[in-house]
Amino acid sequence: MTAGCGAPDQGVELPVSTDLSKETVLAGRVVAGGQPVAGAFVRLLDGTGEFTAEVVASPSGDFRFFAAPGTWTLRALSRAGNGEAVLTAGGPGLHRAEVAVG
């Protein structure tokens, strides 16, 4: 069976197979007024603003993407409002950002 295209669980922990010396992982949390927002739709946009991927944030507001080095925009849509954050990944590794909505 081929691995699907649906978003895997957006837990805090990365899959054990993740090699952070090679992979560029963008991770973070959606918040409103400092509190995590569960179930927000988080869109990864590339340096030109073009859509790249989308996941649903976990109950703790966490999300992650497996991307490439570069400058990315994380845009979150939620019932509490929308918001975005810019994240620059200079190279492989785990890069984190918080996206405030409201």
Add this chain to the structure above:
Amino acid sequence: MSREDVLVTADWAEKNLGTEGIVFVEVDEDTTAYDGGHLPGAVKINWTTELQDPVRRDIVDKGQFEKLLSANGIGNDDLVVLYGGNNNWFAAYAYWEFRLYGHPNVKLLDGGRKKWELDGRTLTTDVVSRPSASYTAQEPDLSIRAFRDEVIDSIGKKNLVDVRSPDEFTGKILAPAHLPQEQSQRPGHVPTAINIPWSKAANEDGTFKSDEDLRELYGQEGYDEAKPTIAYCRIGERSSHTWVVLHELLGQRDVKNYDGSWTEYGSLIGVPIELGAGK
């Protein structure tokens, strides 16, 4: 076919929940979303285990499709309204499969789960049980399904529309960016394919763009309306989304979904592959 024949709005869906003769079906790869809350009265179909054969790599056959719909209480005369997560990717795949097996009356909920949730509409965890039906499918309509040999024969002849992200198209990555890059087949795209990501056809809330915007988009990207078309992605669900756009919304006549898509093509021995932007 007009837009109203293909899509229903969230408002329409809300007003028609529980209506006799209308069956709402949530389609996802992972049905935990459904289990956590679904449209009242909706049944669920698991894309991975129920729309594909559990052993061979293929879609379910006519008999399996009949069994699935019968078990979910869907009759030949019912209007089936499909929706799901991931901007309706898997619902669009199901839509294509319902068309393939000749279901006459099937529509997509425009915006899927995302718009429904963002609108704050009702979701329930109530267990849904419909009395089983006796469904009879048609023979598969292969005029909307492409296989690998046809794709190879179409190089330089038909519109080959690769709907993956630009980085997947150019060969930089092998899977969408929300997934670990674990596939082993070769990266790249089918030579002469044009890259029109599925996402360009959708608004931020998951609804389809207007017919006018869609025509403009495909025109700008070098899509030739006079030629037959084959759409593909990685596993055939994002290309189903584009198949809905081209065949159903824009009314292009000869449009096929290549559901084998890149996981098949990129693993074939000896076929031509192009890397880079390709334009």
